[in-house]
Amino acid sequence: MGWRAQAPLDMKKLFHTSLPVFVADTREVADLSVAAEIVGLLAAGETVLALPTGRTPVGIYRELIHAYRARKASFARATTFNLDEFLGVAPDHPAGFARWMEEQLFAHVDLDRARARLPRLENADEDRAAAARAYEAAIEAAGGIDLLVLGIGRNGHIGFNEPGSARTSRTRVVDLAPETRADAAAAFGGIEHVPTQAISMGVATILDARRIRVLAFGAHKSDVVRRMLIDPPSEDCPSTFLRGHPDVKLFLDREAAAGLDAR
Numbered sequence: 001m002g003w004r005a006q007a008p009l010d011m012k013k014l015f016h017t018s019l020p021v022f023v024a025d026t027r028e029v030a031d032l033s034v035a036a037e038i039v040g041l042l043a044a045g046e047t048v049l050a051l052p053t054g055r056t057p058v059g060i061y062r063e064l065i066h067a068y069r070a071r072k073a074s075f076a077r078a079t080t081f082n083l084d085e086f087l088g089v090a091p092d093h094p095a096g097f098a099r100w101m102e103e104q105l106f107a108h109v110d111l112d113r114a115r116a117r118l119p120r121l122e123n124a125d126e127d128r129a130a131a132a133r134a135y136e137a138a139i140e141a142a143g144g145i146d147l148l149v150l151g152i153g154r155n156g157h158i159g160f161n162e163p164g165s166a167r168t169s170r171t172r173v174v175d176l177a178p179e180t181r182a183d184a185a186a187a188f189g190g191i192e193h194v195p196t197q198a199i200s201m202g203v204a205t206i207l208d209a210r211r212i213r214v215l216a217f218g219a220h221k222s223d224v225v226r227r228m229l230i231d232p233p234s235e236d237c238p239s240t241f242l243r244g245h246p247d248v249k250l251f252l253d254r255e256a257a258a259g260l261d262a263r
């Protein structure tokens with residue numbers, strides 16, 4: 001089975017925004033572009049990736065699995081850190097991110113599970129600050145994050161850094177915004193079952209990554225994409241902090257870019 005990464009020829013680059021924005025005719029082109037960059041890093045040697053959950057990265061993971069099956073990529077020298085996890089969910093919880101990552105990527109490639117980390121806090125009596133510090137220390141011990149893949153929440157959150165998150169924030173326990181819990185209600189079988197808290201890399205943890213690749217697809221993201229690129233950087237919309245990063249790229253489909261064309 002062949003897998004060939006194409007150059008992102010059919011993407012339009014917007015120059016009038018505060019960071020490089022690529023608008024793809026279809027989201028598959030964006031998926032392939034980011035997947036190809038990851039495949040390049042994997043081929044180059046020891047690589048540390050930071051990975052998100054949600055609908056946004058599914059296509060990238062599908063492309064990475066294709067690349068692995070086509071023997072174009074190996075995760076043998078990769079370490080991964082997930083951005084976030086709901087508080088109190090066990091690794092096998094059907095709505096938890098550990099199981100989701102297993103289904104969407106880990107089970108299908110040659111990644112050593114000992115090198116696939118998620119921030120974790122299963123019991124209320126655990127020392128939260130110590131768990132958060134341990135996650136930061138593990139990232140540092142791995143040599144820092146080479147490439148971090150990111151989606152954006154409808155309210156501008158990155159990871160689970162909800163509005164109000166400081167630019168200097170590090171991995172910690174966070175309160176989830178009502179709209180974030182509503183978005184997770186289906187997975188948990190009702191909003192009453194969605195945890196009220198999560199553990200997430202902080203904004204500063206994210207900004208420490210050497211490369212950040214952000215993706216947003218669909219009309220429901222157009223408003224937050226516009227805010228991310230145009231609003232003054234502030235805690236009100238944590239994705240605005242990405243604009244200060246030296247190597248960040250934003251990939252959109254036409255629907256998510258609609259609010260930019262209007263300007």
Ligand code: GLP
Binds near residue numbers: 083084159
């Ligand atoms: C969740 C995750 C985020 C993700 C966001 C967007 O809240 N914690 O990391 O970026 O949802 O999700 P989706 O990609 O499904 O739009």
